[in-house]
Amino acid sequence: MIFFIDTANTEEIKKAYDMGVVAGVTTNPSLVAKEGRDFVEVLKEIIAIVDGPISAEVISLDAVGMVKEARPLAALSKNIVIKIPMTGEGLKAVKILAAEGIRTNVTLVFSSNQALLAARAGATYVSPFVGRLDDIGHNGIELISEIANIFGLHQIDTEIISASIRHPLHVTQSALAGAHIATVPYSVIQGMLKHPMTDLGIERFLKDWEQAKS
Ligand code: E4P
Numbered sequence: 538m539i540f541f542i543d544t545a546n547t548e549e550i551k552k553a554y555d556m557g558v559v560a561g562v563t564t565n566p567s568l569v570a571k572e573g574r575d576f577v578e579v580l581k582e583i584i585a586i587v588d589g590p591i592s593a594e595v596i597s598l599d600a601v602g603m604v605k606e607a608r609p610l611a612a613l614s615k616n617i618v619i620k621i622p623m624t625g626e627g628l629k630a631v632k633i634l635a636a637e638g639i640r641t642n643v644t645l646v647f648s649s650n651q652a653l654l655a656a657r658a659g660a661t662y663v664s665p666f667v668g669r670l671d672d673i674g675h676n677g678i679e680l681i682s683e684i685a686n687i688f689g690l691h692q693i694d695t696e697i698i699s700a701s702i703r704h705p706l707h708v709t710q711s712a713l714a715g716a717h718i719a720t721v722p723y724s725v726i727q728g729m730l731k732h733p734m735t736d737l738g739i740e741r742f743l744k745d746w747e748q749a750k751s
Pocket of ligand 1: 543563564565644664666668669700701702720
């Protein structure tokens with residue numbers, strides 16, 4: 538499993554990318570709105586930082602509108618992946634974009650059947666939302682595992698992005714469940730790299746080093 542970072546904040550993207558752990562970026566309209574900046578400007582900055590798949594989401598609800606939004610976004614860079622909501626119109630858009638060689642990430646996936654349909658329509662990625670399923674009392678990680686089993690059984694090469702990740706345990710569980718990618722907020726990356734025993738160990742090494750000198 539590899540990591541994408543789930544944010545439209547270019548500072549966070551740069552910090553995570555510099556650590557060498559981030560292979561791509563996912564954004565969504567809420568994350569972009571939070572930055573209060575022009576969408577295309579933000580995308581251009583991200584493109585300059587990360588050499589990997591960058592998901593940019595459309596806001597139209599009809600296939601024609603989605604495709605119309607997608608083409609200029611895809612023209613910004615070979616790394617742009619068009620994020621499409623999991624609807625019938627969305628699947629129509631995925632089919633058209635796939636035929637044009639434009640990669641898609643079908644988002645807001647909450648069932649295996651949705652993931653299967655998206656894959657058959659030609660999606661490059663599907664994004665099941667783990668945290669939002671947990672929020673309503675379902676098991677988000679079970680969904681990742683179910684989709685991974687189905688894709689494995691039927692030799693489907695659409696990749697699973699475990700999304701709506703809320704904490705480090707979701708990351709471990711996503712890896713064990715067979716997600717190809719986990720898209721994680723910067724705060725979760727920080728949570729993953731920290732361990733109190735590491736901090737204590739560094740403190741003790743430095744103390745011993747200083748004592749040996751005196
Ligand atoms: C996925 O691509 C979405 O941007 C994201 O993971 C949604 O997460 P949230 O449920 O924390 O908003």
